Amino acid sequence: MSAYQQWVAFCTIVVKEIRRFTRIWPQTLLPPAITMTLYFVIFGNLVGRRIGDMGGFDYMQYIVPGLIMMSVIQNSYGNVVSSFFSTKFQHSIEEMLVSPMPNYVILTGFVVGGMARGMAVGLIVSLLSLFFTDLTMQHAWITVSVVVMTSALFSLGGFLNATFARNFDDISIIPNFVLTPLTYLGGVFYSLDLLPDFWRAVTLINPIVYMVNAFRYGVLGVSDVNVYAALGAILVFVVVFYTLALWLLNRGTGIRG
Amino acid sequence: MSALTIRNLRKTYANGVEALKGIDLTVEKGDFFALLGPNGAGKSTTIGIVSSLVNKTSGDVSILGYDLDRERALAKQRIGVVPQEFNFGQFEKVFDIVVTQAGFYGIPARIARERAEKYLRQLGLWDKRKNQARTLSGGMKRRLMIARALVHEPDLLILDEPTAGVDIELRRSMWDFLIGLNEEGRTIILTTHYLEEAESLCRHIAIIDHGQIVENTDMKSLLEKLQVETFILDLARPVTEAPRLPGFQVRLRDAATLEVEVPKTENLNQLFVELAERDLRVMSMRNKANRLEELFVRLVEQNLPGQAAPTEEVAS
Numbered sequence: 001m002s003a004y005q006q007w008v009a010f011c012t013i014v015v016k017e018i019r020r021f022t023r024i025w026p027q028t029l030l031p032p033a034i035t036m037t038l039y040f041v042i043f044g045n046l047v048g049r050r051i052g053d054m055g056g057f058d059y060m061q062y063i064v065p066g067l068i069m070m071s072v073i074q075n076s077y078g079n080v081v082s083s084f085f086s087t088k089f090q091h092s093i094e095e096m097l098v099s100p101m102p103n104y105v106i107l108t109g110f111v112v113g114g115m116a117r118g119m120a121v122g123l124i125v126s127l128l129s130l131f132f133t134d135l136t137m138q139h140a141w142i143t144v145s146v147v148v149m150t151s152a153l154f155s156l157g158g159f160l161n162a163t164f165a166r167n168f169d170d171i172s173i174i175p176n177f178v179l180t181p182l183t184y185l186g187g188v189f190y191s192l193d194l195l196p197d198f199w200r201a202v203t204l205i206n207p208i209v210y211m212v213n214a215f216r217y218g219v220l221g222v223s224d225v226n227v228y229a230a231l232g233a234i235l236v237f238v239v240v241f242y243t244l245a246l247w248l249l250n251r252g253t254g255i256r257g
Numbered sequence: 258m259s260a261l262t263i264r265n266l267r268k269t270y271a272n273g274v275e276a277l278k279g280i281d282l283t284v285e286k287g288d289f290f291a292l293l294g295p296n297g298a299g300k301s302t303t304i305g306i307v308s309s310l311v312n313k314t315s316g317d318v319s320i321l322g323y324d325l326d327r328e329r330a331l332a333k334q335r336i337g338v339v340p341q342e343f344n345f346g347q348f349e350k351v352f353d354i355v356v357t358q359a360g361f362y363g364i365p366a367r368i369a370r371e372r373a374e375k376y377l378r379q380l381g382l383w384d385k386r387k388n389q390a391r392t393l394s395g396g397m398k399r400r401l402m403i404a405r406a407l408v409h410e411p412d413l414l415i416l417d418e419p420t421a422g423v424d425i426e427l428r429r430s431m432w433d434f435l436i437g438l439n440e441e442g443r444t445i446i447l448t449t450h451y452l453e454e455a456e457s458l459c460r461h462i463a464i465i466d467h468g469q470i471v472e473n474t475d476m477k478s479l480l481e482k483l484q485v486e487t488f489i490l491d492l493a494r495p496v497t498e499a500p501r502l503p504g505f506q507v508r509l510r511d512a513a514t515l516e517v518e519v520p521k522t523e524n525l526n527q528l529f530v531e532l533a534e535r536d537l538r539v540m541s542m543r544n545k546a547n548r549l550e551e552l553f554v555r556l557v558e559q560n561l562p563g564q565a566a567p568t569e570e571v572a573s
């Protein structure tokens with residue numbers, strides 16, 4: 001396939017993915033908007049007023065970046081895991097496998113589709129947060145790169161999950177039992193400074209801590225961790241996950257008998 | 258250069274099922290070719306390998322001169338596949354399914370939409386273009402898959418049981434459509450359970466059973482073969498050469514055993530009259546086991562209960 005044909009094929013997948021999540025917007029775009037608004041109202045306004053400062057900001061301002069990141073993570077992952085799994089489940093993956101498009105185009109197409117949803121929801125949540133607080137952007141480039149890389153990483157995670165999944169249970173186990181706890185314990189709601197040394201050390205194993213803090217640094221200018229190390233680590237994970245996903249796709253794991 | 262060449266193709270699935278035990282097959286360009294066989298024979302496995310949906314265990318496949326291992330993308334560009342099972346997104350719209358498939362082949366949107374319209378119209382689905390695929394009837398879904406398989410204008414079209422679950426009237430119009438495609442110069446391979454379907458459409462036929470090709474010939478010779486029955490006769494006394502019996506093919510198996518081919522149109526009395534005239538006494542007689550014959554008996558039995566009937570005669 002020529003580079004142009006590959007580009008056409010890539011755009012076809014991305015458009016298809018975007019069409020999918022916008023068509024079912026009550027399942028994809030609406031729920032995070034509602035949940036996050038509730039977080040803003042309850043934790044930010046009602047409870048937050050009693051908490052006072054966190055990391056030098058009022059509590060509402062402090063949690064907004066974390067909540068945006070949480071939306072990006074959950075939605076990038078959720079989009080690819082359910083879209084790729086249902087493509088496998090309905091066998092429409094075969095439409096792609098019979099075509100001459102290379103596997104990296106398939107993978108990149110799904111990942112960019114997931115990034116589109118993650119970032120669309122991130123944007124919706126950011127706009128909603130403006131009703132509750134002022135959102136600044138201290139370091140625009142860092143903010144943007146963290147969002148792009150994090151959504152890419154979790155889209156790849158969703159892809160890997162769907163590759164191994166055999167039934168619908170398999171695509172909800174990781175989001176519910178791994179992703180959600182890691183996100184809640186990932187410094188979305190509190191600064192690591194509040195933790196005793198032992199728990200602080202344990203928390204630093206959690207990769208989501210780095211993404212949330214790097215993003216918060218982009219927005220507020222404060223972070224519990226070294227931002228450039230965090231960015232570097234996310235990038236390394238993106239490369240590793242991408243290589244692994246492509247290797248599995250080339251082998252036909254979970255898709256070819 | 259042939260449209261499809263398969264050499265010593267083997268497939269053992271992960272669960273240990275040996276679906277293909279080394280098959281060879283050549284389909285010439287422009288041919289209309291049938292792959293006939295009972296359930297589980299290995300038809301879909303063969304098509305799966307040719308269309309890159311199943312990994313082969315060993316062997317070689319080339320499509321219009323492109324080797325599937327070395328030039329897979331070029332080979333894929335040239336074939337269109339209509340699978341046995343529905344494999345489109347149930348919630349997608351008919352038009353989108355066809356246009357999206359074109360996109361996967363790198364065809365720009367404007368051309369993709371034109372082609373989608375052309376083939377959906379030809380297959381009588383244009384009115385349904387805005388419907389979700391899941392709302393189509395079985396026959397419409399199958400036609401949707403045909404439109405989708407044609408959108409990149411392949412030279413070789415492979416259809417896995419295209420007329421399964423399609424009523425007689427529709428089956429006729431689908432046959433005509435396929436004949437039209439073949440006349441345009443496309444090579445067509447289809448699998449079927451129905452000899453009648455192969456007979457009406459195809460010039461060449463291969464019969465597959467238990468993962469092996471048991472017959473590979475032109476339609477005419479196959480039908481002739483099916484028209485004769487072979488008997489083995491044990492004679493009372495040995496003879497030196499096979500007697501010539503008008504209307505029957507006779508071979509000497511050994512001195513006291515004859516093998517006689519009897520066309521189904523001839524009656525056996527005539528055979529015995531001829532033998533008696535030559536003073537040949539038959540002590541015993543048995544039917545020679547005929548794999549092809551057996552296979553067809555199985556195919557016919559399989560097609561009887563509850564299944565859509567192959568011809569109008571049987572249906573009405």
Ligand SMILES: Nc1ncnc2c1ncn2[C@@H]1O[C@H](COP(=O)(O)OP(=O)(O)OP(=O)(O)O)[C@@H](O)[C@H]1O
Nearest residue numbers: 257270272274276295296297298299300301302303
């Ligand atoms: N994915 C699979 N895993 C394991 N075994 C399989 C798989 N697909 C097919 N088989 C086995 O391989 C053999 C050949 O199956 P195949 O689907 O190729 O037959 P077929 O000729 O298409 O039959 P039918 O007329 O019923 O469609 C069967 O024994 C089948 O059970």
Ligand SMILES: [Mg+2]
Nearest residue numbers: 300301341417
């Ligand atoms: Mg089959």
